[in-house]
Amino acid sequence: MRVDVVTVFPDYLAALDLSLIGKARQAGLLDLRVHDLRDWTTDRHRTVDDTPFGGGAGMVMRPDVWGTALDDVLGDDGHLVVPTPSGEVFTQRHAEALATEEHLVFACGRYEGIDARVAEHYRASGRRVSELSIGDYVLNGGEVATLVMVEAVGRLLPGVVGNPESLVEESHGAAGLLEYPVYTKPPVWAEHEIPEVLLSGHHAKIARWRRDRALERTATRRPDLIAALDVAALDKHDLAT
Numbered sequence: 001m002r003v004d005v006v007t008v009f010p011d012y013l014a015a016l017d018l019s020l021i022g023k024a025r026q027a028g029l030l031d032l033r034v035h036d037l038r039d040w041t042t043d044r045h046r047t048v049d050d051t052p053f054g055g056g057a058g059m060v061m062r063p064d065v066w067g068t069a070l071d072d073v074l075g076d077d078g079h080l081v082v083p084t085p086s087g088e089v090f091t092q093r094h095a096e097a098l099a100t101e102e103h104l105v106f107a108c109g110r111y112e113g114i115d116a117r118v119a120e121h122y123r124a125s126g127r128r129v130s131e132l133s134i135g136d137y138v139l140n141g142g143e144v145a146t147l148v149m150v151e152a153v154g155r156l157l158p159g160v161v162g163n164p165e166s167l168v169e170e171s172h173g174a175a176g177l178l179e180y181p182v183y184t185k186p187p188v189w190a191e192h193e194i195p196e197v198l199l200s201g202h203h204a205k206i207a208r209w210r211r212d213r214a215l216e217r218t219a220t221r222r223p224d225l226i227a228a229l230d231v232a233a234l235d236k237h238d239l240a241t
């Protein structure tokens with residue numbers, strides 16, 4: 001997969017040189033390219049913003065600069081992803097869908113956002129365009145959201161995560177449940193013991209205990225997920241363990 005990120009803060013994406021995503025880049029599993037939007041400006045001040053039509057506070061990012069940049073970067077196959085607080089909330093389902101794409105281009109806005117005609121333009125020209133939000137809170141720009149989405153998508157690519165099996169069991173995974181509690185040595189810490197079943201070696205009982213804790217957690221912390229629960233996947237997953 002090729003991923004392009006266009007931003008006025010290229011250094012913000014340095015974290016993608018680290019850990020699993022960094023290793024995936026070195027292994028050639030992920031071709032990640034970060035671009036400075038200002039490289040597509042033509043004035044001496046490298047201006048990327050202007051005042052909003054209709055008035056109001058702040059500045060809006062210019063469509064001409066973004067259009068020149070995206071025409072270059074999108075190529076023939078790019079799927080344009082625009083992080084925005086007004087987008088669909090990004091979920092594991094979006095990560096799974098984006099992970100099937102060959103080429104993603106993330107447009108990181110700043111100020112009050114990117115001129116709305118930019119997303120409209122590429123949608124109208126037949127491109128896949130996803131306007132996505134990582135949650136119901138306001139950030140200062142799209143870079144943090146891009147870091148989140150690139151990690152969530154990148155880790156699903158074949159060969160990136162050591163044990164692909166582990167992707168199945170995760171929170172928001174196939175069954176749509178939150179993760180069960182996990183424990184490691186020592187068996188007693190600060191007078192806290194480990195649930196006895198985990199020391200039993202009885203795999204079926206351990207699987208059942210884990211599923212019950214995951215259901216309990218989901219019902220308590222994310223009742224909204226219970227309504228969307230894919231019982232078939234849950235049973236299939238449960239029976240597989």
Ligand SMILES: CN1CCCC[C@@H]1Cn1ccc2ccc(-c3n[nH]c(N)c3C#N)cc21
Pocket residue numbers: 083084085108109110111112113114132133134135136137138139140141142143145
């Ligand atoms: C604050 N400032 C005026 C109000 C509107 C937003 C603006 C800042 N801003 C500019 C570009 C941009 C892109 C994404 C996000 C963003 N915020 N929260 C999310 N979940 C986001 C995503 N994904 C914020 C952005």
